[in-house]
Amino acid sequence: MFRKLFGLEKKEAKRGNPDAVRLGVDLEMSYCPKCNEEYRLDVERCVHCQVELISGEERLGQLTSKEQGFTARSMEIADGESMVAIREGKLRDLKPYQILLAKDRIPALLNGDAAGCAKG
Ligand SMILES: [Zn+2]
Numbered sequence: 142m143f144r145k146l147f148g149l150e151k152k153e154a155k156r157g158n159p160d161a162v163r164l165g166v167d168l169e170m171s172y173c174p175k176c177n178e179e180y181r182l183d184v185e186r187c188v189h190c191q192v193e194l195i196s197g198e199e200r201l202g203q204l205t206s207k208e209q210g211f212t213a214r215s216m217e218i219a220d221g222e223s224m225v226a227i228r229e230g231k232l233r234d235l236k237p238y239q240i241l242l243a244k245d246r247i248p249a250l251l252n253g254d255a256a257g258c259a260k261g
Pocket of ligand 1: 173174176188189190191
């Protein structure tokens, strides 16, 4: 009884990595770094990509660092940062694009130029 309880506890602790659960990574599986396909531990290469698999722990590490990079990404546009024009049009038509980009934490500027100005 006591041993049984102990065994159960051990299993739960391993499974209970909150990051692994949240990001859907099974620490007892291997993953393809390219297509993210999940494999049993005894498989060494991805059948699709022919690349070596990484362990669940490595995958989790990659995902969490990626995630941290994402939330740490600045929404400020610094001087000299390269910008690209993706859309021209009326201001109210462009606003949804800015919101869409912000969801991916991509800063956007709505820039009025002379052509759109009433005076011009
Ligand atoms: Zn693959």
